[in-house]
Amino acid sequence: MIARVFALVSTVFLGTATLADEIRLAVTTSFENSGLADVLLPAIKEDIDLDVQLLVVGTGQALRLGRAGDVDAILVHSRAAEEAFVAEKHGTYRREIMYNDFVLIGPKDDPAGVGKARSVAEALKRVGVTKPAFVSRGDDSGTHKKEIALWRAADFDPATFAAWYREVGAGMGASLNTAAGLDAYILADRASWLNFGNKANLTLLYAGDAALFNQYAFLAVNPEKHPHVQNDLAVKLEAWLTSPRAAELINGYTINGETLFTFNAKPE
Amino acid sequence: MNDIYEGLVSAFWLVVTFDADLMEISLRSLQVSLTALVIASAIALPLGTFLAIRRFRYRRLVISLLNALMGLPPVVVGLIVYILLSRSGPFGVFGLLFTPTAMIIAQVVIITPLIASITHQAMRELWAEYHDLLISLNTSAWQRIKTLIWDGRRNLLTASLAGFGRAIGEVGAIMIVGGNIDNATRVLTTAIALETGKGDFALALALGFVLIALAIGINICIHWLSRTEREGRW
Amino acid sequence: MSTILPLTLTDVAVRRRGKRLLGPVNLTLGEAGLTMIIGPNGSGKTTLLRVMHGVERLSKGHVEWSVTEDAARHRQAYVFQTPIMLRRSVADNLRYPLHLLGLPKAEVETRVGRWIARIGLEERTGLQATRLSGGEKQKLAIARALIRKPDVLFLDEPCANLDGASTREIETLLQNALAEKTRIIMTTHDLGQARRLADSALFMLHGVVHEKGSAEDFFNAPKTDELQAFFRGDIIA
Numbered sequence: 001m002i003a004r005v006f007a008l009v010s011t012v013f014l015g016t017a018t019l020a021d022e023i024r025l026a027v028t029t030s031f032e033n034s035g036l037a038d039v040l041l042p043a044i045k046e047d048i049d050l051d052v053q054l055l056v057v058g059t060g061q062a063l064r065l066g067r068a069g070d071v072d073a074i075l076v077h078s079r080a081a082e083e084a085f086v087a088e089k090h091g092t093y094r095r096e097i098m099y100n101d102f103v104l105i106g107p108k109d110d111p112a113g114v115g116k117a118r119s120v121a122e123a124l125k126r127v128g129v130t131k132p133a134f135v136s137r138g139d140d141s142g143t144h145k146k147e148i149a150l151w152r153a154a155d156f157d158p159a160t161f162a163a164w165y166r167e168v169g170a171g172m173g174a175s176l177n178t179a180a181g182l183d184a185y186i187l188a189d190r191a192s193w194l195n196f197g198n199k200a201n202l203t204l205l206y207a208g209d210a211a212l213f214n215q216y217a218f219l220a221v222n223p224e225k226h227p228h229v230q231n232d233l234a235v236k237l238e239a240w241l242t243s244p245r246a247a248e249l250i251n252g253y254t255i256n257g258e259t260l261f262t263f264n265a266k267p268e
Numbered sequence: 269m270n271d272i273y274e275g276l277v278s279a280f281w282l283v284v285t286f287d288a289d290l291m292e293i294s295l296r297s298l299q300v301s302l303t304a305l306v307i308a309s310a311i312a313l314p315l316g317t318f319l320a321i322r323r324f325r326y327r328r329l330v331i332s333l334l335n336a337l338m339g340l341p342p343v344v345v346g347l348i349v350y351i352l353l354s355r356s357g358p359f360g361v362f363g364l365l366f367t368p369t370a371m372i373i374a375q376v377v378i379i380t381p382l383i384a385s386i387t388h389q390a391m392r393e394l395w396a397e398y399h400d401l402l403i404s405l406n407t408s409a410w411q412r413i414k415t416l417i418w419d420g421r422r423n424l425l426t427a428s429l430a431g432f433g434r435a436i437g438e439v440g441a442i443m444i445v446g447g448n449i450d451n452a453t454r455v456l457t458t459a460i461a462l463e464t465g466k467g468d469f470a471l472a473l474a475l476g477f478v479l480i481a482l483a484i485g486i487n488i489c490i491h492w493l494s495r496t497e498r499e500g501r502w
Numbered sequence: 503m504s505t506i507l508p509l510t511l512t513d514v515a516v517r518r519r520g521k522r523l524l525g526p527v528n529l530t531l532g533e534a535g536l537t538m539i540i541g542p543n544g545s546g547k548t549t550l551l552r553v554m555h556g557v558e559r560l561s562k563g564h565v566e567w568s569v570t571e572d573a574a575r576h577r578q579a580y581v582f583q584t585p586i587m588l589r590r591s592v593a594d595n596l597r598y599p600l601h602l603l604g605l606p607k608a609e610v611e612t613r614v615g616r617w618i619a620r621i622g623l624e625e626r627t628g629l630q631a632t633r634l635s636g637g638e639k640q641k642l643a644i645a646r647a648l649i650r651k652p653d654v655l656f657l658d659e660p661c662a663n664l665d666g667a668s669t670r671e672i673e674t675l676l677q678n679a680l681a682e683k684t685r686i687i688m689t690t691h692d693l694g695q696a697r698r699l700a701d702s703a704l705f706m707l708h709g710v711v712h713e714k715g716s717a718e719d720f721f722n723a724p725k726t727d728e729l730q731a732f733f734r735g736d737i738i739a
Contacts, residue, residue, distance in 0.1 A: 024366065056462070068356040173464065173465030174465050401586040404555065404557055415598075
């Protein structure tokens, strides 16, 4: 025990003396909250001896970190923003890895009747008409952008909503905490919802519409723009993430018996 | 209430089982905040004392500036330090972003004005008390500073501890410049923010209790170490 | 041993914010004895004392000792009306002025031991000086002033707010200092104390020296109406 404590002290105070390569990857909060990283990271370390340092931020900040060259690669889920990122030459291309889905969460008694809807557009229409408390991330994250797009598809403009629509400007977990406190509806990714510990009176009311699918993509930061980024490591990581080994781990990852992600990377 | 009870229980188990992750992030918290404290004190204690005894042209301005900086939101400090240390910022070449060093820099910026301001306050009182005597004894400027720092050491300690408390409990700035990377820059406060985000209030609270215990422990240690005289004070 | 006296004040005046606090004062103080400065509140007693000690900025005139200003500085000491205690032990308060002079440790300890015995604080050497009683603080302040063996000791109302026993102890300390040839210049409100201690006296009024003389003449045959009125206990405006 004393030897272990001593080892820890020396590691912390003398700096981490790891021999493995380290890569910085900005990921979204929803990815981190899914718990998938806890399965993938040790496997990556084992297979290709690479330490992945995760920076868990919103999609907006992840793209920003990539633009500034402060990370080597990003793993996000907001197609339009990703394409803009590539168009600006901050990344060379985007590589789709996997998808999960969003779900509509709300109070068990479901005053808006979201549970009876046959599509996500209908579910949101019911919310827009009944106007129960609804929590929005409001942080320009991938989930937030997705939510806006879904509202638009249902012929609503969130900018015109009254006080029942609450933009909390926070991450998925914090927003779920708020929704739990307000007994409100909220759009969440399935992984964050399943791993969320403070469900209170909330329950999953609607899921399954293809419009709710959430595509994750991997983007290596362009080494021509930022010469110091470790592009070779990013390429190595991308190869692993698109390998059969990754497919097996991603498709096999479950919470409470439910599959969360579907691997869909196409071989080059 | 139940959450608090659960938090206390899991804090207890985390501590008695010497949880490796907990040890690591606690030690990193201490490393970052104590280093920041030493650097900030080295700047702020002489600066605060100097401001108390020397009259110069922009003295009022410097003091107002210190007091204003004291109220600076840590997130803003974090953002500024981030921009400076970012690869596309002026100090990007050093590659300090998302390292403990970046966290130390942010904390130094946050606590230096606080320590300097409290020091100035305490030293001003002491200087008002000693002024006539030290002038009458024909002391040099250096002898005056030495006397004030020595006789005001308890107040200076209080100032430093206030700075330490703010540093170790700070989350906004170090979250931005450290990035809360597991095994690299995760400290107690950022871990608490993370667990709160996951809705795991029990673990978040447990970490919170460890943080409180750590802060109290350090305070008691330093006070105990500084009890060099047998007599009670005043 | 040579002394820094006599002290000469030439045409000295102190003005603050357009108000005259002191002056013009022309005065010479000789080599021995105790000079008592008396006068009503606000007459300039404390200002005069501080001017002599060189801690008050002059608006006019000059203060001269028989040696240079620098040499004179180390050979005088001042005891404030409210004793200023360093936040240190009794013994460390006495050591402090000696450390400033850079005296050898053995010499410092000899002198500190002797003075602690003289002021009767043997039992409290380790005590924080700020926790002493008012009388003890003033005794310690006087000891701290005398421990450097100054040629001149200034005291500003050293017995204000003290009881009879403490006042007697302090007067004994001052008489011993006089016996060791220390020149004393002090102010007081206590006319009894003035009569008991003074060899010569000054009467301050409206910032100028209104009357001065040897103790005998001054107390027994005051020349000016104002001093006579002051001795009677009248209010002098």
